[in-house]
Amino acid sequence: MGKLAKLAWDEKSPINIRRIKHWIRLTHAPLLAVVLLAMFTGVNCSTGATGTIEAVLVAPPNVPPRVNRDAAHVIVNLEAREEVREIAPGVEYRVWDFNGSVPGPLIRVRVGDTVEIRLRNRSENMMLHNIDLHAVNGPGGGAEATNVAPGEEKAFTFKAKVPGLFVYHCAAGIVADHISNGMYGAILVDGLTRGPAVDREFYVGQHEYYLSDTPGAGGVSQLDSTKLLAEDPTYVVFNGATKALQGDDVLRANTGETVRLYVTNGGPNLISSFHVIGEIFDRAYQYGTLMSPPLQGIQTVLIPPGGAAIVDFGLDVPGDYKLVDHSIARVSKGGLGILHVTGDEDPGTFQDLGKPGAAEPTATSPATAEGSPTPTSTGAPAATATPGGGGGATQEITITMGDNVFQPNTLEVTAGSRVAITLRNEGLQPHNMHIATASGVFNAGTVSVPEVILAGKSGTLTWDVPGTPGTYKFRCDIHPVDMTGSITVK
Numbered sequence: 327m328g329k330l331a332k333l334a335w336d337e338k339s340p341i342n343i344r345r346i347k348h349w350i351r352l353t354h355a356p357l358l359a360v361v362l363l364a365m366f367t368g369v370n371c372s373t374g375a376t377g378t379i380e381a382v383l384v385a386p387p388n389v390p391p392r393v394n395r396d397a398a399h400v401i402v403n404l405e406a407r408e409e410v411r412e413i414a415p416g417v418e419y420r421v422w423d424f425n426g427s428v429p430g431p432l433i434r435v436r437v438g439d440t441v442e443i444r445l446r447n448r449s450e451n452m453m454l455h456n457i458d459l460h461a462v463n464g465p466g467g468g469a470e471a472t473n474v475a476p477g478e479e480k481a482f483t484f485k486a487k488v489p490g491l492f493v494y495h496c497a498a499g500i501v502a503d504h505i506s507n508g509m510y511g512a513i514l515v516d517g518l519t520r521g522p523a524v525d526r527e528f529y530v531g532q533h534e535y536y537l538s539d540t541p542g543a544g545g546v547s548q549l550d551s552t553k554l555l556a557e558d559p560t561y562v563v564f565n566g567a568t569k570a571l572q573g574d575d576v577l578r579a580n581t582g583e584t585v586r587l588y589v590t591n592g593g594p595n596l597i598s599s600f601h602v603i604g605e606i607f608d609r610a611y612q613y614g615t616l617m618s619p620p621l622q623g624i625q626t627v628l629i630p631p632g633g634a635a636i637v638d639f640g641l642d643v644p645g646d647y648k649l650v651d652h653s654i655a656r657v658s659k660g661g662l663g664i665l666h667v668t669g670d671e672d673p674g675t676f677q678d679l680g681k682p683g684a685a686e687p688t689a690t691s692p693a694t695a696e697g698s699p700t701p702t703s704t705g706a707p708a709a710t711a712t713p714g715g716g717g718g719a720t721q722e723i724t725i726t727m728g729d730n731v732f733q734p735n736t737l738e739v740t741a742g743s744r745v746a747i748t749l750r751n752e753g754l755q756p757h758n759m760h761i762a763t764a765s766g767v768f769n770a771g772t773v774s775v776p777e778v779i780l781a782g783k784s785g786t787l788t789w790d791v792p793g794t795p796g797t798y799k800f801r802c803d804i805h806p807v808d809m810t811g812s813i814t815v816k
């Protein structure tokens with residue numbers, strides 16, 4: 327939420343395009359159309375260039391520059407790709423996408439443009455692809471005109487008539503497969519609703535991957551159609567991978583700035599309850615519409631599969647702000663992005679009373695508690711070792727927990743000994759450690775104390791190593807998919 331003064335923005339009433347068109351026809355003054363568009367879009371006609379231009383396409387989270395020109399014939403060069411990429415730490419997957427990114431590049435045009443979509447299918451690809459843009463009025467949104475086999479290229483044109491943020495996706499074959507594999511993106515038709523300029527714009531896409539339990543040839547994971555049909559994803563991600571907006575790749579902004587997020591949901595199945603933890607949207611253009619006025623003062627926006635939203639907010643207080651789907655268990659499946667905000671503190675807006683001059687760190691941190699679910703009770707025995715449980719010496723091991731990784735994540739211990747593990751959580755999220763039984767069952771295994779180790783805190787896990795050699799799996803219950811490891815007992 328920005329400063330109060332920002333709320334004073336005077337929203338233009340929604341504009342009825344049909345009425346304007348009718349009026350233009352009646353007055354036989356085509357020139358008026360240009361003048362009207364210029365008025366409502368802020369286009370500077372004197373600097374605008376007409377004719378044929380090529381759309382600027384950049385990979386997410388980047389956004390092409392604001393359109394500031396007359397309506398033109400805009401060529402959009404898209405390429406269908408099929409490439410193996412890492413979608414979660416250590417998980418390789420054959421991603422299908424547009425132009426090498428998930429989501430595909432944000433296409434930015436303006437109302438009145440004639441958009442020429444050229445879709446090329448790389449000759450080394452295996453599949454037929456096409457593109458359906460929700461900004462199109464025409465059969466299949468362009469899918470029928472762009473069915474391309476490997477090595478082919480096809481094109482069509484459409485008139486960008488309605489302003490807003492629209493999804494595009496491949497609609498070839500089993501459509502859900504193509505979208506889940508990464509073939510979706512968004513097109514922004516800048517248009518008739520006059521909105522305030524913002525300091526930074528980012529492009530974020532949410533979608534789901536459905537992986538089979540065991541990888542296929544070459545260790546590359548494969549789509550699991552049963553999970554896809556059951557709508558039970560392995561990963562729910564922003565921008566194509568669990569870590570795409572974390573670590574070195576966080577979104578960055580400064581206090582005092584305003585930020586606009588163009589958010590799209592490829593699905594193919596899940597509705598997103600998109601939320602930025604610690605922020606309130608000053609303006610939310612629900613469903614991505616730029617014809618209706620935005621909602622104001624919004625906490626969470628619903629974004630259906632095949633839908634979008636535009637949200638604006640001002641930044642007052644430095645810190646890390648988490649982008650989540652507030653169906654919050656999905657954070658455990660990878661749905662977490664970070665907006666890192668630097669700048670001066672604003673104690674009038676927010677003040678941590680435990681921080682200044684405090685001798686002891688605060689006991690709990692509600693900010694870190696949100697964003698991950700509390701693991702269900704496992705009924706596991708306490709990690710405290712039973713007397714006489716270990717015949718050998720106690721081995722002391724330290725494991726560092728990050729987001730979302732154990733370091734180290736492979737251990738070797740002696741059968742019949744006792745292992746005392748110190749767990750240090752150096753990540754931003756809460757974690758734990760849970761060792762399964764020899765048969766791989768976690769419910770009867772051994773869990774850390776405490777069961778949830780908050781960011782910056784430490785815990786312990788004492789394990790009486792069984793007398794029989796073998797391999798024992800361990801995991802973080804809060805991030806069971808990608809935060810795992812194994813212990814070899816010799």
Ligand SMILES: [Cu+2]
Pocket residue numbers: 422453454455456496497498504509
């Ligand atoms: Cu496809």
